[in-house]
Amino acid sequence: MRFARSLLGWISLGLLTACAGEYPQSSVNPASDFAETIHVLYGQIFWWSVGILAVTWAVLVYILVKYRERPDGPPPQQFHGHMGMEIAWTIVPALIVVAIAIPTIQAVFSTQEVPEESLVVEVIGHQYWWEYRYPENGGVITANELHVPVGEPVSLRLHSDDVIHSFWIPQLGGKRDASPLRMRPEGQDLKYNWIHFTAREPGVYWGQCAEFCGESHSLMGMRVVVESREDFEAWLSDLTTGHPEEVTQSQALTAEGGVPTPPVTTVEDPQAQEARQLFLANCSACHAINGVSEAGQIAPNLTLLGRRTTIAAGMMENNVENLVEWISDPQSVKPGALMPGVDYQGGRAPVIWPAFNLTPDQVRTLATYLYSLR
Amino acid sequence: MSVTTPAAPAPAPAPDVVPDAHHEETGIWSWITTVDHKRIGIMYFITSLLFLGVGGVEALLIRIQLFRPENDFMTPELYNQLFTMHGTTMIFLVAMPMAVAFFNYVVPLQIGARDVAFPRLNALSYWIYLFGGLYMNSSWFVGAAPNTSWVGYANLTSTQYSPGLNVDFWVLGLSILGVSSIMGGVNFITTIINLRAPGMKLMRMPLFTWMTFVTSFLLVTALPVIAVALILLAFDRFYATNFFVASAGGDPVLWQHLFWIFGHPEVYILVLPAFGVISDVIPTFSRKPLFGYPVVVYAGVLIGFIGWGVWSHHMFTSGLGPIADSFFVASTMIIAIPTGVKIFNWMATMWGGSLRFNTAMMFSVGLVGLFTVGGLSGIMHASAPVDLQQHDSYFVVAHFHYVIVGGILLGMFSGVYYWFPKVTGRFMNEKLGQWHFWTTMVGFNLTFFPMHFSGMYGQPRRTWTYQAGMNVELFNQLSTIGGFILGVSTLIFLWNLWVSARSGEKAGSNPWGALSLEWSIPSPPPHYNFPALPEVRSREPLWNEAERKAIEAVTHTVPDVEPEMPNSSFWPIVVAAGVTLTWALVMTGIWWVPLLGLAFTAFGVYSWAFEDPFAKKASH
Numbered sequence: 001m002r003f004a005r006s007l008l009g010w011i012s013l014g015l016l017t018a019c020a021g022e023y024p025q026s027s028v029n030p031a032s033d034f035a036e037t038i039h040v041l042y043g044q045i046f047w048w049s050v051g052i053l054a055v056t057w058a059v060l061v062y063i064l065v066k067y068r069e070r071p072d073g074p075p076p077q078q079f080h081g082h083m084g085m086e087i088a089w090t091i092v093p094a095l096i097v098v099a100i101a102i103p104t105i106q107a108v109f110s111t112q113e114v115p116e117e118s119l120v121v122e123v124i125g126h127q128y129w130w131e132y133r134y135p136e137n138g139g140v141i142t143a144n145e146l147h148v149p150v151g152e153p154v155s156l157r158l159h160s161d162d163v164i165h166s167f168w169i170p171q172l173g174g175k176r177d178a179s180p181l182r183m184r185p186e187g188q189d190l191k192y193n194w195i196h197f198t199a200r201e202p203g204v205y206w207g208q209c210a211e212f213c214g215e216s217h218s219l220m221g222m223r224v225v226v227e228s229r230e231d232f233e234a235w236l237s238d239l240t241t242g243h244p245e246e247v248t249q250s251q252a253l254t255a256e257g258g259v260p261t262p263p264v265t266t267v268e269d270p271q272a273q274e275a276r277q278l279f280l281a282n283c284s285a286c287h288a289i290n291g292v293s294e295a296g297q298i299a300p301n302l303t304l305l306g307r308r309t310t311i312a313a314g315m316m317e318n319n320v321e322n323l324v325e326w327i328s329d330p331q332s333v334k335p336g337a338l339m340p341g342v343d344y345q346g347g348r349a350p351v352i353w354p355a356f357n358l359t360p361d362q363v364r365t366l367a368t369y370l371y372s373l374r
Numbered sequence: 375m376s377v378t379t380p381a382a383p384a385p386a387p388a389p390d391v392v393p394d395a396h397h398e399e400t401g402i403w404s405w406i407t408t409v410d411h412k413r414i415g416i417m418y419f420i421t422s423l424l425f426l427g428v429g430g431v432e433a434l435l436i437r438i439q440l441f442r443p444e445n446d447f448m449t450p451e452l453y454n455q456l457f458t459m460h461g462t463t464m465i466f467l468v469a470m471p472m473a474v475a476f477f478n479y480v481v482p483l484q485i486g487a488r489d490v491a492f493p494r495l496n497a498l499s500y501w502i503y504l505f506g507g508l509y510m511n512s513s514w515f516v517g518a519a520p521n522t523s524w525v526g527y528a529n530l531t532s533t534q535y536s537p538g539l540n541v542d543f544w545v546l547g548l549s550i551l552g553v554s555s556i557m558g559g560v561n562f563i564t565t566i567i568n569l570r571a572p573g574m575k576l577m578r579m580p581l582f583t584w585m586t587f588v589t590s591f592l593l594v595t596a597l598p599v600i601a602v603a604l605i606l607l608a609f610d611r612f613y614a615t616n617f618f619v620a621s622a623g624g625d626p627v628l629w630q631h632l633f634w635i636f637g638h639p640e641v642y643i644l645v646l647p648a649f650g651v652i653s654d655v656i657p658t659f660s661r662k663p664l665f666g667y668p669v670v671v672y673a674g675v676l677i678g679f680i681g682w683g684v685w686s687h688h689m690f691t692s693g694l695g696p697i698a699d700s701f702f703v704a705s706t707m708i709i710a711i712p713t714g715v716k717i718f719n720w721m722a723t724m725w726g727g728s729l730r731f732n733t734a735m736m737f738s739v740g741l742v743g744l745f746t747v748g749g750l751s752g753i754m755h756a757s758a759p760v761d762l763q764q765h766d767s768y769f770v771v772a773h774f775h776y777v778i779v780g781g782i783l784l785g786m787f788s789g790v791y792y793w794f795p796k797v798t799g800r801f802m803n804e805k806l807g808q809w810h811f812w813t814t815m816v817g818f819n820l821t822f823f824p825m826h827f828s829g830m831y832g833q834p835r836r837t838w839t840y841q842a843g844m845n846v847e848l849f850n851q852l853s854t855i856g857g858f859i860l861g862v863s864t865l866i867f868l869w870n871l872w873v874s875a876r877s878g879e880k881a882g883s884n885p886w887g888a889l890s891l892e893w894s895i896p897s898p899p900p901h902y903n904f905p906a907l908p909e910v911r912s913r914e915p916l917w918n919e920a921e922r923k924a925i926e927a928v929t930h931t932v933p934d935v936e937p938e939m940p941n942s943s944f945w946p947i948v949v950a951a952g953v954t955l956t957w958a959l960v961m962t963g964i965w966w967v968p969l970l971g972l973a974f975t976a977f978g979v980y981s982w983a984f985e986d987p988f989a990k991k992a993s994h
Contacts, residue, residue: 025832025844027763035763042760049750056746060721064739067660069730076728081666089718090711097707100757105700107759112696127535163530164626166691166766170832174762177692179627180529180620193693206844210766210834211691212523214530215450218837315841335450 027170034173034197118153125165125178143300169207215336221314242290275369306374323367407942415479429463461524473647483892486571491564501950510547520544528618528629559593573910585650600636634685648785660727673712733807737788748776769829800878813863820856945982
């Protein structure tokens, strides 16, 4: 019995807290007001449940031991019911249910209350990555790693570009679906889902798509970087500026037949120049790098890519080797991704674009360049 | 209400004056063409075991893949097909038909009927189920098994995002199976209303028959909802409509509403039969009548009704707004009350009893204990804000396996051990039964309890792998080990069935000393069940000495002239093939091609209609 009690104790502790070890995607280690509200509510219901279970099991075990068949026992008394008991075990659960329902419904309303003032970020789900737009900050765009300031209300406005996804950063609160917007004769039906939260502590929080969205649903992660107001503004500003050309326009002028002029700034690393050309020739139809080419809007924006902790939507550590692997064969990293690989012979996934014609050296040059964007 | 019958004798096993003189047809053809509810029940059961094996292997492959983080034992595509087919198979091809197997075998015997109301419709239901299940699984052989989960959320299922045959097999396969279920529901409603023996009032019916009755109403009302949804989806896919296509003005969330308006009553379609089984088993092995019979009946009926008003608790994350959220929070919590009442009544039935722990009883007690765990975690995500964390995580996977395995499957196992002597005339091996029970308990809890943790630490369901950094490896390994133990326990069960059917200890007509009518006839029963209809005078007919004698005077005789039973027929198979063919031909995408299947079906129905059901016997 003592063993059973201590076992119960351990199990309850585990179910209620992130006990030992590091659980970056834990839903029971709240780091925002939203997550905290849920966690407090969960705690209440959890203890009600444990109480009910303990009583039920205790009575059950008592019955099983006490009333087991005995060879010389008298025949059991034949009774058919008891109105008082029936009423009691209808009323008592009903009262418990009311005790749970009241704080629940309060939380239903409080967690969906729109803050008077908040930073609005548009979150767009794609198969299999996330796009973030900051409409109040010049519409600047980034992907997969969301930055928000600490201690300020944030409102995520969710929708999807293809199928239904669900945005879930457990430590910052519950999940909400990102659904495609319906087209109507009068235009798009602007019914968004919202997540409102105020992060309590700076840090990098893990999350993952929580609605099955296709072949690589499992590989659609994200990170949220919660940082100080200053860091956040510096990041926004860097993101807006991007990585403008630092080199001469001499080539362009030469091409137009003009007189070559000396570089305006110091000559950049020729490798970076080559890489930028490779990017413009191969990647820029889909990807944007602010300051280099902003035409490509259908794939993740790569500005400040080097600062991200992960690539491929939270799935790989961000380093040159992983970038090389990802660019060379995205299908083996993330089957069903729309990005064509290098010399990809395909047929499995709906790859619409032909494979790139790049040498391994060129891929490495490109990866090194992308990693240098910080 | 507290009626205390003075010292009703502990019912002892009845003496066996069981005639074995009746004539039974044998041979494979007699089984294929049978319209006997007992044989159809057995065929349902064996087929559902077959699919249990398929769904179980799928589950074990899933568990192998998840044994280690970032594993690549299989591709994500194969994984998606496996978990989709695991869910679809276990719900539609195992849990539902296994319950129907019991409906078939047990209900007519419990109410004192010679067969169901529409014996040949019954055969048709079975064959459509078999063909539908085979059609759905044939997708494996073309490498295109359904891959968008058992709930098949739009708009992922649109041709744009799922261009292959996978979703075609799913939408058409489920449509076929739905036909079978609706017909089964109609059949059992009619049977229970019309074919009860004299004196068998509604409030004298055994609980299993009662729960079959409620379930049948749910079948004929809930299945049409998903049929509508499936037909809309089929039109989207084959005839370019846009019901669920957002970019053309359709509404993907509409699918969720339709699916769950079906899907939640479906949960009760699955669980109420199991509740019915243990409501019969527990009194038998407690040697005491069910505590609060009317309350247990009303609780079941109430669950059936309220079950219609809770569907959006599956959709708390889809953004319904606080008012709708609150409504569905309230309705979901209300449904917990009658469910709790049932649990307490089962416990009160055992209170003061003389509990006999054989395998059937142990599985029933296991259900009472473990279903409670699933019910309580259900209360947790009935709380909408908490559900925002738990929804679509492994916590929910843990929850519904506690309901479906801990509730439904344990109930079905209990029913197998309980009625096996009636079906075969032999006991199941008790020693193997104990092994089966304990390995099930260990394997089940080891598999599914750790999933509460992996879910709480952020592992979403329907994911092919998880990152090492999430630290959920230990929980997944425990689940995998538990899964294999559960696999072993199932093998023990199958072995027990096989051995016991061939050489189990002989059982008489009422080996458990049970109270309901099916135990008044020989084991196995003659094909006509009852030589003449017995008269029922109470809720516990075989426990009242005088009533039992009167009934057995009727049921233990061998009639000079056997009652005339409907003739066997192969036309149900033809029609079932036609129905399956019609839906399968929709796959061509050409609008008139399915009409060929329809013509074939019409031919079958026409020929069947003009076959005299009693012709052969009449000519004797």
